[in-house]
Amino acid sequence: MTVALLMIDVQRSFTARDYWDEGHVASWARAQRALLDLARARGVPVVRIYHLAPGSGGPFDPAMGLIRPLEGFEDAADVVFEKCVHNAFTDTGLETWLRARQITRLWVSGIRTEQCCETTTRVASDLGFDVDFVSEATLTFPMQRLGRTWSADEIRARTELVLEGRFARIVDVASLASE
Template sequence: MTRALIVIDMQRGFDDLDFWGPTTNPDCEANVASLIAAWQAADEPIVVVRHDSRSEGSPLHPSNPGNALVEAVADAPAAVLVTKHVNSAFYGDPDLHAWLRERGIEELVVCGIQTNMCVETTARMGGNLGYDVTVVLDATRTFDLSTEVSGLGTVTRTADELMATTALDLQAGGFARIATTAELTEV
């Protein structure tokens, strides 16, 4: 067993578009469910990661119903649940890097929410730690983003642009390969 599926932050709170804004990739949850089924059929480990926001106003705060995992992930046969307060699953509890090393896992297949935040950060750290990382882009999603940036003014990107930029950065930067759900679930 040298490969694990890392399912990041597939939580009900991300369905609150009033909070997060416009999103993309409505097939994300179905694609994550397909990956989970493939891993389960192959008897390979599934790591579920949940973001426990420290901000009480966040839909992902543990006191809010949005902290709950979506059904497909909540019902998954997870080998371990990692809870975190930051972007990277490697800074959670239990220690993901130690858990993976103890089991001789060298390859990570990463999916979940948000593409350009927690998925990308976890993939980058995994690559830096020496793992062979694949990000399943069509099993991720994110949201439009706009903010003031010193020296640039207001910078705005659509969710589709952010997903494409993440794919470009991860693959061209050597952090991870980009794949589709079909590529990883075909028999």
């Protein structure tokens, strides 16, 4: 089984969002770095995926200059794809690239846990890929709804709950390193 690391939306655009909180970033950044280093050590291809919102005038608009690697993650990727939707497959060429290399297993990581990382995981599973959702290497932030604040840990736990055994295997970097 050939594997690839997906680094989803690890881009500077997020630093311009009002919910960006360095307090949530530190532990994720350590895990994301460890996963990236593990991939490099094992010869696992690194796939960088950027989210774009052309013409929006916001931080995901290429004209704003923030569609570039997040500081600390400027490492060269084996391939880069750009997406304008929540999953990394629609209209990107990612599936074709993976299949041409006979890649059947994906390590999913990046920003945001419950949005682009989860959605990409669901689509990848539906397309027949084996997915390892490296939860500690996904980042999210607290969200509010109906007067309640959902913590980043609650959002991550919910994502793990709905993905585990249905769409992905929930793993951490240490478990991948020990395989």
